[in-house]
């Protein structure tokens with residue numbers, strides 16, 4: 001199943017910079033592992049915002065929920081999710 005996910009990060013302004021840097025490094029490591037595994041298909045910065053548009057490929061809504069909850073920055077994110085399905089006018093036969 002494909003999911004379009006918008007993540008907006010809101011780190012507290014008074015967060016210890018070393019703590020913030022560690023969270024971002026841990027987040028990057030997990031994000032890159034999930035991309036290599038094929039679960040995190042797309043990761044795009046939204047220009048001008050500390051936010052991203054992502055596409056996840058996971059077997060269920062529960063798997064998406066569990067994956068998002070593992071993200072180190074999850075406690076500081078606002079997350080919006082839309083489920084995706086094939087558009088009848090799409091010229092692509094697979095889900096890419």
Ligand SMILES: O=C(O)C[C@H]1C=CC(=O)O1
Nearest residue numbers: 009027028031050051052
């Ligand atoms: O920077 C972000 O958009 C938040 C998050 C998503 C991947 C990552 O490395 O950090």
